[in-house]
Amino acid sequence: MNVLKVPARTIAVFVLPCLLLYTALVFVPILVSVYTGTLDWNGINQAVFVGLDNFKALFTIDAVFWPSVKRTLLFAVFSMAEIPVALCVAILLCRYLKRPNFLVSSYFLPVILSVVIIGQLWKTIYDPASMGGMLNQILITLGLGAWTKSWLTEPDVAMIALYFVALWQYLGYHVLIQFTGVTSIPSEIYEAAQIDGAVGFTADRHITFPLMIPVFKISIILAFIGSLQAFDLIMVMTGGGPAHATDVISTHMYNMSFLSMKYGYGSAIAVFLVLLCLISTLIINTLFRTLEKRQS
Template sequence: MKHKRLAMNKDTRLTIALFLIPTFVFYVVLVVVPIFQSVRFSFYRWDGLGPPTRFIGLANYKEILHDQVFWKALKNNLIVVFVSLLGQMPPAIFLAIILTGKIKGKSFLRTVYFAPQIISTVATGYLFYYVYEPTFGLLNQLLRSLGMGWATRGWLGDPSIALYSVLFVICWKYIGFYMVLFMASIEGIPQELYEAARIDGCTSWQTVRKITLPLLSPTLKTACVLSIVGSIKYFDLIWVMTTGGPARSTELIATYMYKKTFLSWQMGYGSALAFCLFVIAVGLSLLFMGLSKINRDVSE
């Protein structure tokens, strides 16, 4: 019996390995190797034509430290991180709690709130580009029809509000994604806990505060890390709607890296920016997880 179990375990491990090996190979080829190649290229002055030959050491990184556009882009990235966390997590948790309760039409509402996630980012960008259009755009037309013509403006042409106009679209698009994560977590909470709370006379708010929110913590932590990493490397929606303008008010590290790499043909400098982007994303994620652990230890 023991030998039979060992043979079954061996077969199971072999089956798992056979399924994992292709995924691992793809990951190494498409993720790990490009990261190391990017780090190697960052030590060269290279235009992308032919093999890199002019080794310059840390010159690209020294140039980044004195690059005002990089620091502007980093500031914008941090704003995106902060606003995304505040603009996505609370609404997503609220919707998840409401739509896992006993309300009419919740299947329809789930579909409605998740729909923005299904729409391609490029289509979303073009849609809101025309919504924000200053002359004939839907938003300004609506404001005029309400007698609020004084509030109309070039939403994507004003450097003071362009980034926040795009951030509204980002939050609108991704709230549904995090809502689904939180709904799955809530539906995994044992119903016995809620029944015990009702027997003890807890109100709906007390049940949410004492049971739902604490048990959502692991999912919330994961969602926050996903949001942080996604905000740091965000590119497509910004590129479609503003290409980093006006006056670099919506410039992010990813858009600046793209311009340097593929428009200015500074492959070495672009690779250095890409590695900085990777380090910042990992660093912020580790910082958040460290702060979360400290907060949990203090609470306990």
């Protein structure tokens, strides 16, 4: 603070508007959710205070909840596994192309498309062959007719089909982040390394990877939190169905709050989701801090 050489009061004046807005839009709703999570309330009528009953039911009775948590976490794992791929793509783009910007922009294109459009697009791609689904048609053309499936309605594969679309959409986003990181590494370092005989993968291992850790961390956290909150794509493509087979935490929360009209119960799920996000972010941060320490 003293570095700025301004009185604390001035700082307060400048920070206050944002702080108020932030409190009103973030902290207050979180606290309200914690409170409504302890109510038996349909959102319209008189609410009844039930203490921790909602959470108890959520953790012990609800047959949909834990599978949806599992699907959500699996989603997060896949999203994070995508980051190294994005990093490799970024390194390749940097190294072998004179003007990589065009390619990076094209990879980025799906990110700016609306999720509803992406969802509808992939829904038709996944359609059964009898409805003209592209994926199945291709499989048949390749003589792999036995592999055709109704991708979005078979409980075993529907979730994987959804993961794939999400990964496809966000690959370009992470490539862009990683690409920016890679290009910002000064070329002198590589030149110096070249003199010492470190080229190609050796240079990557000892220069690119360590210097990329902070950027890598951003991508990982974004991917992780983003997938915990996955909602729109699933809502558009399957709506959580068939029979809860593609429900994740957020769709379960939506179904409970608005379709089953258990607003209190839905809030309890929301609270769980907040805690999950917070704890996971803490864990990831700690992991990276130890990693950075080791590197330095």
